[in-house]
Amino acid sequence: MYTSVTTLSLVGLKGREIRAEADMSEGLPVFEMVGFLGGEVKEARERVRTALKNSGFLLPPKRITVNLSPADIKKSGTSYDLAVAISLLKLLGIISEDAADDMVVIGELGLSGEILPVRGVLPMLIEAKQLGYDHCIVPFDNMAEASAVDGMDAVGVRSLKEVETYFDTGSAPKYEDTDTGRSSDRTYDVDFSEVNGQETVKRALEIAAAGMHNILLVGPPGSGKTMLAKRLPTILPDPDMDEILEVTKIYSVAGQLKEGQGLIYTRPFVAPHHTVSSAAMAGGGTIPRPGLCSLAHRGVLFLDELPEFSRSTLEILRQPMEDKEVNIARAAAGYTFPADFLLCAAMNPCKCGYFPDRSKCRCTDADVQKYLGRISGPLLDRIDICVEASRIEYKDINLKGESESSESIRKRVKRASEIQRMRYEGSGIRFNSDIGVRDIDRYCHLGKKEEQLMRDAFEKLGMSARAYHRMIRVARTIADLDGSDKIECSHLSEAVAFRNIDRRYWNG
Amino acid sequence: MDEIRYITRFEDDFPEKLRFIPNPPAGIYVKGRLPDPGKKTVSIVGARACSVYGRYMAEYFASHLAAAGVQIVSGLAKGIDGIAQRSAMEAGGVSFGILGSGVDVVYPVENRDLFEMAVTNGGLISEYPEGATPQKAYFAERNRLISGLSDILLVIEARYRSGTSITVHNALDQGRDIFAVPGRLTDGLSAGCNKLISDGAGMALCPDDILKALGLLSEDAVVTETGKRRKNTEKPGTVKRIRLSEKEKLVYGCLDLYPKNVDEIVRTLHIPVSHATETLTALCIKGAARECAKSNYIKVL
Numbered sequence: 001m002y003t004s005v006t007t008l009s010l011v012g013l014k015g016r017e018i019r020a021e022a023d024m025s026e027g028l029p030v031f032e033m034v035g036f037l038g039g040e041v042k043e044a045r046e047r048v049r050t051a052l053k054n055s056g057f058l059l060p061p062k063r064i065t066v067n068l069s070p071a072d073i074k075k076s077g078t079s080y081d082l083a084v085a086i087s088l089l090k091l092l093g094i095i096s097e098d099a100a101d102d103m104v105v106i107g108e109l110g111l112s113g114e115i116l117p118v119r120g121v122l123p124m125l126i127e128a129k130q131l132g133y134d135h136c137i138v139p140f141d142n143m144a145e146a147s148a149v150d151g152m153d154a155v156g157v158r159s160l161k162e163v164e165t166y167f168d169t170g171s172a173p174k175y176e177d178t179d180t181g182r183s184s185d186r187t188y189d190v191d192f193s194e195v196n197g198q199e200t201v202k203r204a205l206e207i208a209a210a211g212m213h214n215i216l217l218v219g220p221p222g223s224g225k226t227m228l229a230k231r232l233p234t235i236l237p238d239p240d241m242d243e244i245l246e247v248t249k250i251y252s253v254a255g256q257l258k259e260g261q262g263l264i265y266t267r268p269f270v271a272p273h274h275t276v277s278s279a280a281m282a283g284g285g286t287i288p289r290p291g292l293c294s295l296a297h298r299g300v301l302f303l304d305e306l307p308e309f310s311r312s313t314l315e316i317l318r319q320p321m322e323d324k325e326v327n328i329a330r331a332a333a334g335y336t337f338p339a340d341f342l343l344c345a346a347m348n349p350c351k352c353g354y355f356p357d358r359s360k361c362r363c364t365d366a367d368v369q370k371y372l373g374r375i376s377g378p379l380l381d382r383i384d385i386c387v388e389a390s391r392i393e394y395k396d397i398n399l400k401g402e403s404e405s406s407e408s409i410r411k412r413v414k415r416a417s418e419i420q421r422m423r424y425e426g427s428g429i430r431f432n433s434d435i436g437v438r439d440i441d442r443y444c445h446l447g448k449k450e451e452q453l454m455r456d457a458f459e460k461l462g463m464s465a466r467a468y469h470r471m472i473r474v475a476r477t478i479a480d481l482d483g484s485d486k487i488e489c490s491h492l493s494e495a496v497a498f499r500n501i502d503r504r505y506w507n508g
Numbered sequence: 509m510d511e512i513r514y515i516t517r518f519e520d521d522f523p524e525k526l527r528f529i530p531n532p533p534a535g536i537y538v539k540g541r542l543p544d545p546g547k548k549t550v551s552i553v554g555a556r557a558c559s560v561y562g563r564y565m566a567e568y569f570a571s572h573l574a575a576a577g578v579q580i581v582s583g584l585a586k587g588i589d590g591i592a593q594r595s596a597m598e599a600g601g602v603s604f605g606i607l608g609s610g611v612d613v614v615y616p617v618e619n620r621d622l623f624e625m626a627v628t629n630g631g632l633i634s635e636y637p638e639g640a641t642p643q644k645a646y647f648a649e650r651n652r653l654i655s656g657l658s659d660i661l662l663v664i665e666a667r668y669r670s671g672t673s674i675t676v677h678n679a680l681d682q683g684r685d686i687f688a689v690p691g692r693l694t695d696g697l698s699a700g701c702n703k704l705i706s707d708g709a710g711m712a713l714c715p716d717d718i719l720k721a722l723g724l725l726s727e728d729a730v731v732t733e734t735g736k737r738r739k740n741t742e743k744p745g746t747v748k749r750i751r752l753s754e755k756e757k758l759v760y761g762c763l764d765l766y767p768k769n770v771d772e773i774v775r776t777l778h779i780p781v782s783h784a785t786e787t788l789t790a791l792c793i794k795g796a797a798r799e800c801a802k803s804n805y806i807k808v809l
Binding site: 501 | 559560561562782802
């Protein structure tokens with residue numbers, strides 16, 4: 001006698017259909033599992049057997065074989081438990097033979113028969129939907145995530161007993177969708193109105209947010225770089241549904257969704273400490289999980305004290321910043337995680353932190369150069385905007401009620417991002433920072449006067465060719481913020497003022 | 509040209525000025541030329557870790573003096589020394605580097621190009637043999653040659669007690685005139701200069717003050733009003749006129765020779781950040797301002 005139930009495994013961010021087959025035959029009593037199983041899947045044998053027993057279903061003393069097919073894919077994780085158990089319930093005749101034939105089953109078992117949440121439910125169900133399934137059984141605690149998949153009828157269960165009841169009577173524990181994040185008014189714990197002064201940095205952050213440009217904040221200790229950067233997410237344009245799903249998938253696979261959390265409606269803000277290893281940044285493990293730069297996908301990766309990060313960690317960022325994804329090669333397979341983030345970095349201008357204020361800073365020019373030299377040129381080349389935070393003066397600390405709120409900045413950013421969305425419809429570009437060099441002339445056409453300005457700036461200010469294109473992209477964003485279709489001289493001038501530091505011209 | 513010569517104190521070529529200073533060198537190694545005894549010589553010295561103001565003043569004085577035909581002597585060190593010599597040579601003048609190492613040893617290495625420039629546009633002079641590595645004591649000793657070779661010692665920026673004071677003491681012993689560029693009282697880097705002025709050193713308000721003291725400029729040519737005096741020192745034909753719009757004038761007026769952050773300008777003038785940044789870029793392109801560190805600007809006179 002033979003039964004089978006469909007479940008899914010995770011390969012990177014993609015689900016893959018797996019069939020849990022069970023067979024019972026005469027012979028010595030044994031319960032065996034095969035199918036290229038990893039350690040935690042081999043242990044499923046004990047979990048399933050005990051869970052069945054403690055739920056009141058006794059396995060007969062016969063030869064029982066379970067196979068996870070296709071057998072050439074390495075299985076890992078604990079999400080196959082429930083599929084194996086249901087396959088056995090069918091085998092034992094406890095539920096009908098054709099039960100669960102049109103559904104996918106995901107879940108981990110505890111010894112008592114309870115069903116525990118697993119990671120990666122969202123990407124698995126999205127894959128299942130594409131394969132044509134529209135019913136599923138998932139752990140009750142994963143229901144928030146499961147109900148986010150359009151057109152997928154999810155049943156949430158807490159124990160094997162409830163599974164039996166469901167197949168017997170069709171009644172399942174009721175799940176109330178409490179996911180309130182869908183409403184458009186998002187609230188944040190922090191707000192730009194709490195930061196006084198620093199208008200220049202705020203303006204730079206607004207531009208960075210509107211075009212998703214990478215930004216570098218330079219400034220003396222205590223000037224509020226970190227405080228300002230932490231408020232960057234509050235002015236980012238709202239993510240669209242595709243982006244929300246992409247982000248939630250990553251967090252689901254990484255097992256970082258909070259309990260009861262469905263979709264993630266806000267752009268992520270990831271701020272690793274500077275001791276972070278390169279494996280944590282890129283993603284790692286024998287079966288790789290997404291790293292920090294993928295967790296920052298469609299959001300902000302904030303690196304405070306940039307020069308303190310190890311060189312190898314920073315070098316890791318070069319590929320994702322160029323290709324918008326991370327490739328991790330393992331002997332078994334290659335994994336690709338998306339990693340399209342806004343890099344926001346903060347650093348002191350020199351090792352004491354006060355350059356160019358010579359009353360405090362006694363670093364020589366060479367010292368300053370050396371400090372800057374800790375950041376590799378290629379990384380610096382990928383930063384569009386640079387701004388220095390000034391020292392906070394006492395009167396600014398106690399200034400009241402004059403600072404603009406995040407909400408009002410976000411309105412402008414939103415308008416600029418709408419303009420971009422319309423302009424780039426169907427071109428694969430989302431934000432101005434994504435414009436390739438080839439498309440620059442198409443989207444960022446400069447008039448005669450504007451070209452003359454860029455020529456003057458190029459010659460007089462000693463810019464590099466690479467910086468040139470970055471500046472034009474930033475000018476495009478400034479024009480969008482201004483609601484202007486054409487890039488004017490004033491937009492270009494501001495972009496030039498916010499251009500990235502060029503090592504040669506960093507002097508006292 | 510690149511040959512290194514050794515000239516003893518008893519040879520005719522030996523600079524007359526060095527022959528009669530206290531503790532004269534037994535001989536000097538020269539790569540390039542020796543200072544022309546028929547021309548006036550000014551030594552420009554100051555702090556190695558100088559401010560933007562100091563950098564600017566060094567460029568200002570050195571280029572104008574060099575253009576007026578004055579030879580500039582200094583130590584080819586980091587900071588004021590190197591900056592002054594670079595701008596002197598870039599202005600078409602000659603400059604001599606007095607070293608605390610052998611004339612074939614480049615120290616500091618980041619000034620390598622400057623050393624090469626000095627060999628063709630002047631010379632390198634040292635009392636230490638070829639291959640001698642730089643040593644602390646050598647630098648203190650060579651300072652007497654810097655002041656010794658000059659008619660006037662000009663101090664651009666110096667802390668209250670610093671290496672520059674050794675040069676000043678030497679200059680006093682050798683009977684050379686001392687001029688100092690004043691600075692703000694609160695500025696540690698100008699404390700040494702301000703003290704010198706209060707002790708009786710000449711106050712260098714513009715290059716003409718030095719030229720006057722050297723006798724290169726007649727008394728009447730100097731008009732007391734600062735703006736007009738400056739015009740005199742600019743070579744005819746090089747006067748650059750920059751047309752500024754009203755907005756640019758406003759922002760330019762807010763700039764200083766000390767670096768100012770965009771934020772300070774925004775606060776002072778109560779204008780939107782976007783106006784300030786675009787105007788500053790326009791000023792930079794026109795050559796009326798310079799970004800000396802990110803988002804920090806100084807004016808260009």
